Amino acid sequence: MKNLDQEINLETxxxxxxxxxxxxEDDDCALLFDPDRGTVQMLNRTAVAxxxxxxxxxxxxxxxxxxxxxxxxxxxxADQKVIDLINDLVTLGAVGIREHS
Amino acid sequence: xxxxxxxxxxxxxxxxxxxxxxxxxxCYYLHNQGVTYQDLPTERWLAFISELGEAQVMSVCLGGGExxxxxxxxxxxxxxxxxxxxxxxxxxxxxxxxxxxxxIKQTGRCNHVQVSLDGSRAEVHExxxxxxxFAPALTAIRRLQEAxxxxxxxxxxxxxxINDLPVIAHLLLEELNLPFFSTNAISSLGSKAKYAEEMFLxxxxxxxxxxxxxxxxxxxxxSIEASAGxxxxxxxxxxxxxxxxxxxxxxxxxxxVGCGCIFNRISVRADGAYVPCxxxxxxxxxxxxxxxxxxxxxxxxxxxxxxxxxxIALENFEECQGCDYQLSCTGSCPGGAxxxxxxxxxxxxxxxxxxxxxxxxxxxxxxx
Numbered sequence: 001m002k003n004l005d006q007e008i009n010l011e012t013x014x015x016x017x018x019x020x021x022x023x024x025e026d027d028d029c030a031l032l033f034d035p036d037r038g039t040v041q042m043l044n045r046t047a048v049a050x051x052x053x054x055x056x057x058x059x060x061x062x063x064x065x066x067x068x069x070x071x072x073x074x075x076x077x078a079d080q081k082v083i084d085l086i087n088d089l090v091t092l093g094a095v096g097i098r099e100h101s
Numbered sequence: 102x103x104x105x106x107x108x109x110x111x112x113x114x115x116x117x118x119x120x121x122x123x124x125x126x127x128c129y130y131l132h133n134q135g136v137t138y139q140d141l142p143t144e145r146w147l148a149f150i151s152e153l154g155e156a157q158v159m160s161v162c163l164g165g166g167e168x169x170x171x172x173x174x175x176x177x178x179x180x181x182x183x184x185x186x187x188x189x190x191x192x193x194x195x196x197x198x199x200x201x202x203x204x205i206k207q208t209g210r211c212n213h214v215q216v217s218l219d220g221s222r223a224e225v226h227e228x229x230x231x232x233x234x235f236a237p238a239l240t241a242i243r244r245l246q247e248a249x250x251x252x253x254x255x256x257x258x259x260x261x262x263i264n265d266l267p268v269i270a271h272l273l274l275e276e277l278n279l280p281f282f283s284t285n286a287i288s289s290l291g292s293k294a295k296y297a298e299e300m301f302l303x304x305x306x307x308x309x310x311x312x313x314x315x316x317x318x319x320x321x322x323x324s325i326e327a328s329a330g331x332x333x334x335x336x337x338x339x340x341x342x343x344x345x346x347x348x349x350x351x352x353x354x355x356x357x358v359g360c361g362c363i364f365n366r367i368s369v370r371a372d373g374a375y376v377p378c379x380x381x382x383x384x385x386x387x388x389x390x391x392x393x394x395x396x397x398x399x400x401x402x403x404x405x406x407x408x409x410x411x412x413i414a415l416e417n418f419e420e421c422q423g424c425d426y427q428l429s430c431t432g433s434c435p436g437g438a439x440x441x442x443x444x445x446x447x448x449x450x451x452x453x454x455x456x457x458x459x460x461x462x463x464x465x466x467x468x469x
Binding site: 019020021023024025026031033035036038040 | 107108
């Protein structure tokens with residue numbers, strides 16, 4: 001993965017940091033644990049769905065398109081919230097940009 | 102509101118060894134009829150640590166005995182790190198060399214090391230912990246600080262160190278510049294059967310300890326922690342008395358809600374027995390390597406029975422009848438109840454405010 005401070009666009013392929021642990025507690029709540037930093041973030045169901053799609057193969061645009069298939073009525077505001085979440089996860093070191101050779 | 106049981110434990114206490122290089126007179130572990138003093142080989146622990154990783158446990162608390170007496174301690178810690186967990190270590194400090202501190206720091210995964218220190222000088226610290234134990238404990242704290250490992254100190258309050266508490270606080274907070282330390286009191290487990298008479302605080306001493314710690318708490322706001330013992334009781338009892346006087350009970354009390362650990366934490370004894378908590382070592386839930394953690398956590402009758410205690414109202418107990426504090430009381434720790442009464446799902450008598458007030462009154466004292 002490249003350094004995390006690179007600019008992200010809809011073509012960017014993103015991958016989760018494999019050192020992090022996603023603990024799905026139930027349908028509505030998951031904990032994202034960073035053992036190196038000792039931090040815990042709470043993720044809701046949508047955030048978990050996004051997380052599970054960050055496989056390093058799909059672009060951010062594809063991840064958002066997949067969400068449109070699952071959640072009816074997603075609009076531009078919702079798309080922006082997804083991008084904001086991704087940016088937050090990048091800032092936290094939880095998600096990085098996948099380098100393709 | 103009932104507490105939610107986590108999918109798997111968030112934290113697991115591992116008593117890695119039953120061996121210790123001290124014989125503290127108040128030890129809850131030593132002389133404990135509920136404990137089998139037998140250690141497991143490295144391979145058994147490594148397999149279990151791998152299982153903890155698969156179960157997505159976040160942290161383990163390493164204790165014993167004295168965990169640093171295990172020759173394989175860093176093999177086990179390396180496995181904890183490899184399995185994406187963090188750890189805490191409880192130690193008396195004696196085996197905590199410069200090299201040990203350096204290696205702990207190197208892991209990058211240590212939440213903190215807790216060193217036990219009961220006095221500001223040898224003659225106080227060593228009353229309960231034995232000759233020659235003070236200097237190594239103090240040195241260990243300094244070594245951890247120099248290695249930049251987060252260090253906490255636990256002070257166990259007893260009759261012999263109450264008057265030293267202000268000096269201990271000065272030493273820890275002002276000389277050693279620790280951000281905080283924690284306090285507790287001697288529990289009714291383990292060595293109490295052997296030394297009970299000389300160890301436990303009398304009602305007057307307990308009140309004195311509460312007042313000394315309350316003054317220190319005011320002097321060093323936020324720097325003295327207590328989840329049990331005189332300072333915790335001071336805050337708890339004052340809140341209960343205020344609630345009783347105002348006629349407005351404290352919310353979500355009046356039931357056996359004094360223990361939250363059973364919803365997010367489990368313990369493993371040195372012999373590999375799962376137990377709900379280090380304070381409940383008699384209640385064996387199964388054995389590592391034989392019973393999967395996930396099943397023990399989810400399906401064990403004993404553990405689920407303990408979780409049900411939060412639904413048991415204190416009004417059901419004869420000893421709570423007519424008590425002004427009933428609706429603001431938590432019933433305290435099930436470990437105390439099991440040890441003193443042989444039954445975990447009862448209010449623990451050693452934490453009863455009404456009993457304490459009556460004991461004080463017999464000595465012509467009262468809780469201010």
